Amino acid sequence: MIRGMDHVGITVPDLESASRFLVEAFGAIALYDNMTRKKPPFAGPEAEATLGLEAGGAVIAMRMLKLGFGPGIELFEIRAPDQHPPARASDFGLQHFALYVDDIEAATRRFTEAGGTLLTRPRAQLGIEEGEGNTFCYGRTPWGMTVEFLSTPNTRTIDAQSPTPRYQPPRT
Template identity: 50%
Template sequence: MTVRGIDHIGLTVPDLEAATRFLADALGAEVLYDTLPADRGPVGGPQTEQRLGVPPGTRQLAIRMLALPDGPGIELFAYHPPGRP
């Protein structure tokens, strides 16, 4: 098997909008789409926890795909961990 390239990487970030601004300013990233728009509300529950392997009570807040000018995409994940206000 030969690796020919990287399609995208995933990063968990505490603030989706701040991370988007940073990557746009620093690397020229552009937003492609939101897989889970922030206004759709948090997604959580046993199915989400099992699928992602996260602790009980974790909620997905948003997911966004960015494109770099000459490189792989960057997928941003924002979570709300259990026990955090």
């Protein structure tokens, strides 16, 4: 039985600058480094088979970060011969992660001050997620990955049509 999501893995071009951005933009806390530059990269046929790396790819470093009450973020700095930019909303696969915030204006301001770029200003949620105070917007990290900010204090319409209440992180 699945108990919940543990973490989201993200490949970044530079582990240190991505970690710094996540700390400054979201208040993330670095928990531990699972692979460091002090050891040889995880590479070769075993790494390729284990992680699904492209031939010639190598994991240079890995770091686990804690982000609020949600799942962790595991950063991978990987080098490979044919790397591509992050997925867009129209591409297949994981294309963004969403952060629940109580104050979307403060959260997006912190994000842009840390070097992120907003795609729009915060706006009302759409469809079944409409409700007083329900807002969202998307932004991009300095390396181009998409992040969504959302605040959904009013879930009456959602909960009335769902078999179980939508997840909301606990308040501090």
